[in-house]
Amino acid sequence: MTATRAPQQERSRVTRQRLLEATVECLVEFGWSGTSTAVVAERAGVSRGAQLHHYPTRTALVLAAVSHLAERRAAEIRAEASAAMGDSAGGPHADDLEHRVDRVVDLLAAAFTGPLFVAALEVWMAGRTDPELRAALVPLEARVGREMHRLAVELLGADETRPGVRETVQATLDLLRGLGVANLLSDDSRRREQLLDVWKRQLVDVIREPAK
Amino acid sequence: MTATRAPQQERSRVTRQRLLEATVECLVEFGWSGTSTAVVAERAGVSRGAQLHHYPTRTALVLAAVSHLAERRAAEIRAEASAAMGDSAGGPHADDLEHRVDRVVDLLAAAFTGPLFVAALEVWMAGRTDPELRAALVPLEARVGREMHRLAVELLGADETRPGVRETVQATLDLLRGLGVANLLSDDSRRREQLLDVWKRQLVDVIREPAK
The missing domain is CATH 1.10.10 (Arc Repressor Mutant, subunit A)
Incomplete structure (x- = not known):
C-alpha cells in the first residue's frame, strides 16, 4: 500500500x-x-x-498561493542571509553590524520588489471589495506580517526590549512595502538605493547596543 | 456673449x-x-x-481624477498645516520643531489612509497590466510624487542641503505609503501611531539644525 x-x-x-x-x-x-x-x-x-x-475556488487558490509562497520566500531570505553572512566569515566584516544591516535590508527590499509582493498586492486590493476574500485575508496577512517581522528581528539581530527598536524594525518593513509600491510601474531602484543607504545608517544607530 | x-x-x-x-x-x-x-x-x-x-474614455477620466484630486488634497494639507501651526502661535509650542513634525506627519498620514490614496492605488495597480494607462500614469505619478515631496519639505521646514535630510523626507513619504497599504483591509491605526511616534523623533533628529 x-x-x-x-x-x-x-x-x-x-x-x-x-x-x-x-x-x-x-x-x-x-x-x-x-x-x-x-x-x-x-x-x-x-x-x-x-x-x-x-x-x-479562486479564493482558495489565491489564499493558498499567497500563504505557501510567503513561507517559501521567508525560508529563502533566511538561507540567503546566512549565506551572505557566511561569505565574510573571518573577513574584515565578520560580526559587523553595518554589514549585517546592509545585507538584510537588501534581501528584504528584493522580496518587496519581487513577483510575490506584486501577486499579494493584487489579492490584497481585490479583498477590499470582496467580503469573502477579505475575511480570509485579514488573519492570513496578520500571520504573514508577524512572521516577516520576526524574521527581520532575527536576521538583524535586534534587541526588541530596548526602546524604539521594535517600532523601527516595523517601520523598516512598512518603508519597504511603500518602496515596493513605488516600483510597480517603473524601475525605482536608483532612488530606492540612495534612500536605503541613509536608512541603513539610521537603523544601525537604533539597533546598536549602547556601549557598556 | x-x-x-x-x-x-x-x-x-x-x-x-x-x-x-x-x-x-x-x-x-x-x-x-x-x-x-x-x-x-x-x-x-x-x-x-x-x-x-x-x-x-475611462483612462481619461481616472487620470483627470487622480491628478485633480491630488492637487486639491495637497492644497488642503497646506491649509490644514498652516491652521495647525497657527493654533499654537504664541503658545508654548510656537516654532517648536517637535510640534511641527508631529502635525505634518499626522496630516500626511491621514492623506495616505484616505479615499484618494485608495483610488490612486486602484488606478496604479490597473496600470501594471494596461499599457496605455501605464504610459500616461508614469509621468503623472512622477509629478504628483515631486509635488508631495516639495510639500513635505516645505511644511517640515527641512533643509535638504544637509546630508541625509532629502532621503529621510522621501523615506517618510514611502513609509506612509507602506502604512497606507497596511491599512487597506483593516484598521491599522494603533500600530501606525506607535510606529510614527518613534519615527517622528528620528525625523526631528535628522531635520534639526546642528547647534551653532
Whole structure:
C-alpha cells in the first residue's frame, strides 16, 4: 500500500505546487481580474478536474498561493542571509553590524520588489471589495506580517526590549512595502538605493547596543 | 456673449468636478473593475453624453481624477498645516520643531489612509497590466510624487542641503505609503501611531539644525 500511495501523494504535492506558482505568475501578468482558475490551470498544465479537486475556488487558490509562497520566500531570505553572512566569515566584516544591516535590508527590499509582493498586492486590493476574500485575508496577512517581522528581528539581530527598536524594525518593513509600491510601474531602484543607504545608517544607530 | 458663456463654463466646471469626485468614490467602493464610465456617470448624476464630452474614455477620466484630486488634497494639507501651526502661535509650542513634525506627519498620514490614496492605488495597480494607462500614469505619478515631496519639505521646514535630510523626507513619504497599504483591509491605526511616534523623533533628529 505505502509503495503505491507515496508516489500519488508526491504527484499531488507537485500538482499543488505547480498550481500555486502558476497563480502567482498569472496575478503578476494579468492582474486579479485576469486570473481565473481556468487560466491558472492552463498555465500550470493541470487538468480542470485536478485543479477543482485541490482548490475548488479562486479564493482558495489565491489564499493558498499567497500563504505557501510567503513561507517559501521567508525560508529563502533566511538561507540567503546566512549565506551572505557566511561569505565574510573571518573577513574584515565578520560580526559587523553595518554589514549585517546592509545585507538584510537588501534581501528584504528584493522580496518587496519581487513577483510575490506584486501577486499579494493584487489579492490584497481585490479583498477590499470582496467580503469573502477579505475575511480570509485579514488573519492570513496578520500571520504573514508577524512572521516577516520576526524574521527581520532575527536576521538583524535586534534587541526588541530596548526602546524604539521594535517600532523601527516595523517601520523598516512598512518603508519597504511603500518602496515596493513605488516600483510597480517603473524601475525605482536608483532612488530606492540612495534612500536605503541613509536608512541603513539610521537603523544601525537604533539597533546598536549602547556601549557598556 | 460673455454673460451667457460664463454660466455655461461654470456648469461645465461643476459637471467635471462631479465626475471626478464620483470616479474616486466608485474606485474606492467597487475597485477598478467595477468603475466603468457608465457607473461613474450615474453616480455623478451626469448624462452619458456630458460624460463622454468631458472625458471620452475611462483612462481619461481616472487620470483627470487622480491628478485633480491630488492637487486639491495637497492644497488642503497646506491649509490644514498652516491652521495647525497657527493654533499654537504664541503658545508654548510656537516654532517648536517637535510640534511641527508631529502635525505634518499626522496630516500626511491621514492623506495616505484616505479615499484618494485608495483610488490612486486602484488606478496604479490597473496600470501594471494596461499599457496605455501605464504610459500616461508614469509621468503623472512622477509629478504628483515631486509635488508631495516639495510639500513635505516645505511644511517640515527641512533643509535638504544637509546630508541625509532629502532621503529621510522621501523615506517618510514611502513609509506612509507602506502604512497606507497596511491599512487597506483593516484598521491599522494603533500600530501606525506607535510606529510614527518613534519615527517622528528620528525625523526631528535628522531635520534639526546642528547647534551653532
